[in-house]
Amino acid sequence: MNMYEAIFSRKSIRHYKNEAIEWEVLSDILQFADELPKLVDDIAIEFKLVSNIETKQGFYGPFTVKAPYYICISSEKKGDYLINAGYMMEQISLYITSKGLGTCFLGGAAPGKGLKDTMRYDYVISLAFGIPSGTLYRDSHEAKRLDEEELVVYKEDVDSDIRQMITAARLAPSSLNNQPWRFVVYKNRIHIFIRKNIALYKVMDSINKIDIGIMLANLLIAAEELWIDVSISKLDSLKNKDFKNNQYVLTMTIG
Ligand SMILES: Cc1cc2nc3c(=O)[nH]c(=O)nc-3n(C[C@H](O)[C@H](O)[C@H](O)COP(=O)(O)O)c2cc1C
The missing domain is CATH 3.40.109.30 (putative nitroreductase (tm1586), domain 2)
Structure with missing residues (x-):
């Protein structure tokens, strides 16, 4: 499955197995993220991979999704930085989906202060991901x-x-x-x-x-x-x- 095909079969995954993902897969996802072209070139951003496998690192909020991994984006706050962040995170979401893992955007939950303080720029949004406990894909007509x-x-x-x-x-x-x-x-x-x-x-x-x-x-x-x-x-x-x-x-x- 490529990213285009993933558009038509992805759904948000809110239940995950508490299982580790191989380091090669994680590092491939991070490399993909780091090589992504931005929509707006002069906005500096940073991705941060958070693993909840060994220690709970803390995501809080009414709509939080418990997941083994999160990828967060922090960004310089200027121009169209929010559009840029969404643009980059959706590509990561589709890439992860195409690799057979589930994702869910988290706008209603945020990392705790400790985690936020480790981010280089202002925290924008994160993506929960991991091995789904149910089905991963759906037919686009069901969306x-x-x-x-x-x-x-x-x-x-x-x-x-x-x-x-x-x-x-x-x-x-x-x-x-x-x-x-x-x-x-x-x-x-x-x-x-x-x-x-x-x-x-x-x-x-x-x-x-x-x-x-x-x-x-x-x-x-x-x-x-x-x-x-x-x-x-x-x-x-x-x-x-x-x-x-x-x-x-x-x-x-x-x-
Ligand atoms: C920017 C953004 C923030 C979101 N925040 C949450 C969230 O905090 N909690 C949650 O369970 N789902 C969240 N979602 C998932 C949406 O509810 C979901 O994408 C939408 O209902 C469509 O369902 P689908 O992704 O399965 O097609 C978010 C989605 C986006 C794009």
């Missing part, structure tokens, strides 16, 4: 996701590859399965927006940006798999516009 009509406005007829990229994006995991992304799609560009959550706007703003980064990873992995050249930019014409229900994030230009 609970909003219908395409609720997320996407097609302004022109687009080819099946672009629709497939949107399907990959739609399957991305998000905190509370909130799926904050919205798309306006033309033949040669996809404008990406965040749906404003009026009630929880302030609370959800940061985590929604991580979600957007996660979704972008899926979109870019799908583009690569389908041999579609894409580039990302922010259009001034949309950046300065005030949309009632949505916040403009960026535009993906195709070809």
Whole structure:
């Protein structure tokens, strides 16, 4: 299984066997993480692998998931660091999934102070992972996701590859399965927006940006798999516009 295929069969795993993973596998995951290209080059980040196998290192919060391993990202706090962190962590999640292990993002739980103090930059988010105690994969049709009509406005007829990229994006995991992304799609560009959550706007703003980064990873992995050249930019014409229900994030230009 490659990372593209993992997009279609991954599900969040919340129950793990308390079993160690071979060091070669862990070090391969860390090497993959360290070699990942960033979405935003000039934001320094650090990954930290936490093992709970011998000593409990402490993750706290109402939505914590007990797992044998966690990988945490800390980042310089500037620009689109939250989108960048989500983008990098989703690739790690899909990589781990493709190796036959389970993962779950942890936004509702955080490492304790002792652990946070060992991190080089500001803690952003972590990913629990390990050997699942139940099934690892599911069919993509079983994923609970909003219908395409609720997320996407097609302004022109687009080819099946672009629709497939949107399907990959739609399957991305998000905190509370909130799926904050919205798309306006033309033949040669996809404008990406965040749906404003009026009630929880302030609370959800940061985590929604991580979600957007996660979704972008899926979109870019799908583009690569389908041999579609894409580039990302922010259009001034949309950046300065005030949309009632949505916040403009960026535009993906195709070809
Ligand atoms: C940024 C982020 C934070 C999350 N935080 C938690 C969490 O704290 N606890 C948890 O059990 N699941 C968490 N999840 C998992 C989501 O609830 C899950 O991805 C979503 O419900 C969709 O389910 P699926 O991943 O099985 O498709 C988080 C997901 C994301 C993307």
